[in-house]
Amino acid sequence: MQQKELFDLVISLGETMLSNGGEIFRTNEMMEHAARQFGLHEFSVFTITNGILASVVVDGQLHSAQVRNVHLLPICLSRVEAMNTLSREIAMGLRTPEETLQRLEEIQKMGLAPRPIRVLCAGIGSGAFSYLVGGSWADCFVAFLAGSSLYAFLSYVCKYIFTSKILSTILSSAVATLVCCVFFSFGTGTQLDMMIIGSIFPLVPGVPLTNSVRNFLESDYLAGTIRLVDALLTAGYIAVGVSSVMYLYSLLGGVAL
Amino acid sequence: MILQVILAFVGTVAFSVLFGAPPRHFLYCGLTGAFGWWVYLVGMQLNGSQIVSTFAATFLLTALSRWFSTIRRTPTIVFLICGIFALVPGAAIYSTAYYLFAGQDFLVLQSGGLALKLAVSIALGISFAYALPSRLFGWKQSSRL
Numbered sequence: 001m002q003q004k005e006l007f008d009l010v011i012s013l014g015e016t017m018l019s020n021g022g023e024i025f026r027t028n029e030m031m032e033h034a035a036r037q038f039g040l041h042e043f044s045v046f047t048i049t050n051g052i053l054a055s056v057v058v059d060g061q062l063h064s065a066q067v068r069n070v071h072l073l074p075i076c077l078s079r080v081e082a083m084n085t086l087s088r089e090i091a092m093g094l095r096t097p098e099e100t101l102q103r104l105e106e107i108q109k110m111g112l113a114p115r116p117i118r119v120l121c122a123g124i125g126s127g128a129f130s131y132l133v134g135g136s137w138a139d140c141f142v143a144f145l146a147g148s149s150l151y152a153f154l155s156y157v158c159k160y161i162f163t164s165k166i167l168s169t170i171l172s173s174a175v176a177t178l179v180c181c182v183f184f185s186f187g188t189g190t191q192l193d194m195m196i197i198g199s200i201f202p203l204v205p206g207v208p209l210t211n212s213v214r215n216f217l218e219s220d221y222l223a224g225t226i227r228l229v230d231a232l233l234t235a236g237y238i239a240v241g242v243s244s245v246m247y248l249y250s251l252l253g254g255v256a257l
Numbered sequence: 258m259i260l261q262v263i264l265a266f267v268g269t270v271a272f273s274v275l276f277g278a279p280p281r282h283f284l285y286c287g288l289t290g291a292f293g294w295w296v297y298l299v300g301m302q303l304n305g306s307q308i309v310s311t312f313a314a315t316f317l318l319t320a321l322s323r324w325f326s327t328i329r330r331t332p333t334i335v336f337l338i339c340g341i342f343a344l345v346p347g348a349a350i351y352s353t354a355y356y357l358f359a360g361q362d363f364l365v366l367q368s369g370g371l372a373l374k375l376a377v378s379i380a381l382g383i384s385f386a387y388a389l390p391s392r393l394f395g396w397k398q399s400s401r402l
Contacts, residue, residue, distance in 0.1 A: 021276075023334065076277035077335045084332045112277040121274040128268030132261060132294070133348050151275075197348045202275060206345025207338060209372070213380035231350070239354030 001097045003058045006038045009101055011066050014045070014052050016108060017083045021075035023211075024220055027052075030083065033091040034100070049215075049226040072230070074112075075207070082107045115155050122202045123148030130198020136190045142183045143198030150176035151202055166237055173200050173241030181249045196242060203238055205231035258298055265294035265343050273339040282335055285325045289340030293318035297344060307371075308378050311344055315382025318344075320389065327395040337383070346375035 001009070014031040018024070024047050035043035035056065042063075045054040050072055055065040086103055089095045095103070112118060126147025131140045153175045158168035176199040184192045208231040215224030269290025270283050278286055293314045300310025322336035349372035356364040 021334070021338070026332070026334075074277075075338065077273070077338065078277050078279040081279055081331055081335055113274050118275055121271040125268045125271035125275070128264040128271065129343065129347075131264050132268065132343060193352075197351055200351060201347055202272075204345075204347035204351055206347040206350065207342065209350060209376045210341065210345055210379045210383075213376045214383060217380055217384050235350045235354040236357075238351060239358050242351075243355060243358045 003040065003056075004064070006040055006097055007054075007056050007058065007064060007066065009097055009104075010034045010038065010040065010043070011052060011054060011068055012104060013083070013087075013100070014047065014054075015068055015070050016104060017080065017087075018047065018049075018052065019070045019073045020079040020083070021073075021077065022080045022083065024048075024215065024223055025218070026080075026084070026087075030087040030090075033087060037090050037093055038097050047223075048220075049223045049230075076110070076112060079107055079110050082110065118155065119148050119152045122151035126150075126198045126201050129201045130194055133194055133197055134191075135194035135198060138189045139191055139195045139198065142180055142189045142195045145183070146176040146179040146195065146199030147202060149179050150199060154202075165234075169203060169234060169237035170241040173203060173238045174245045176200055177242045177245040178249070181245065185249075200238055200242065203234070205234045208234070258295075261298060262291050262295045266291035269339055269342060272342045276338055278335055278339055279331075282329060282331060285329060286336055286339035289318055289322055289325065289336045290343050292321055293340050294343045308374050311375055312378040312382045314344055315341060315379045316386050319383050319386030320394075323386065323389075323391075323394045341379060341383075344375075344379060346372040346379075349375060 010031050013034055014027045017030055018027045022030075027047050028045055031045050031052075031054070032043065040056045041060070042057045043054065044056075045052065047053075050070050052068040052070060053065070054068075055063055058064040086095070086100065086107070090100060113121070123144045127140045127144035130143035131137070135143065150172050154168060154172045158172060162168045162171055177196055180189070180192060180195045180199060183189055184195065189195050208227050212224045212227035212231060215221075215227060266287040270287040273283055273286040296317050297310045297314040300313050301307070304310070318340050319333075319337060322333045322340055325331075325336050326333040349368050353365055353369040353372055356362075356368060
């Protein structure tokens with residue numbers, strides 16, 4: 001491989017690690033190990049939550065630089081694990097660049113569990129967490145239904161029609177709230193807010209908020225700020241979805257919620 | 258309390274499916290989540306402070322994840338992300354945004370402050386547990402898995 005291709009490969013390794021939920025230090029470490037093992041000189045990299053900036057000396061005389069915009073994908077831990085194993089093997093010198101490229105393509109094809117299973121799991125998780133925040137068994141059951149319908153809406157409808165993050169978050173939290181309101185007005189469940197909090201758990205940005213504060217503590221201030229703004233906006237979209245449905249429902253049905 | 262811990266286990270496993278964790282680690286992800294919630298409940302009974310209990314739970318949970326990561330040969334993040342899911346301030350974030358749109362400004366400050374304090378205590382717990390020497394968890398040399 002030529003040095004330019006090697007540089008591309010190193011950047012792609014970092015991109016895959018970062019976009020699937022690997023931390024910034026992990027991404028940087030992987031890219032530095034790979035660059036050293038593949039014989040790239042004076043490699044230096046700066047990583048933020050959604051981008052990678054790197055430069056290297058190509059063919060002994062010219063500085064080459066790359067800027068890569070990394071999209072924030074849903075976390076996929078099995079890819080992070082596989083990338084971490086790959087990173088170790090590269091650092092120990094067990095992988096040639098060609099093998100690395102092949103393995104990278106295999107990892108990028110790894111996916112999440114099939115959709116129906118994920119919908120079911122979102123429901124189970126919502127139900128369980130609705131009980132943990134203080135709901136009753138009936139609340140838990142409604143949160144199970146509402147959480148599954150939220151995830152089903154998100155993965156079957158929003159994936160094809162409402163692809164923007166704003167609309168998909170607002171609409172899917174609205175669907176979950178609607179399910180909760182309907183059950184509540186028919187007398188199932190005791191506390192409406194516990195049901196809603198449980199059912200929107202798959203969307204609420206708890207892990208991004210925690211990661212953002214972690215980035216601040218590790219003095220990655222820029223990365224922390226990006227994640228913080230993202231988490232706050234997501235929370236805002238969810239609140240728009242939930243509160244507009246509750247408002248409309250109380251107008252139409254006249255039910256005191 | 259046993260019921261709560263069992264449900265924390267179930268919920269954690271369900272969300273580790275959503276996070277795409279490898280199926281062979283599901284049991285350990287669930288154990289991490291259940292252990293964290295158990296420490297949180299014990300902390301709430303002992304001193305009643307949500308902040309202190311969350312910190313203690315996160316600290317011990319992260320230490321447990323690091324130990325699991327050595328015996329299961331996997332990055333700590335796999336157990337950590339799944340395990341802290343029960344503790345993250347989801348309810349507080351949601352109520353902050355909800356009160357903001359409902360125009361209840363005092364409650365916005367109250368729940369927003371709580372969400373921030375919880376997030377900081379979780380992050381501090383994680384960082385402190387990462388700062389423990391890695392030999393405690395069975396590594397021969399210092400490495401940050």
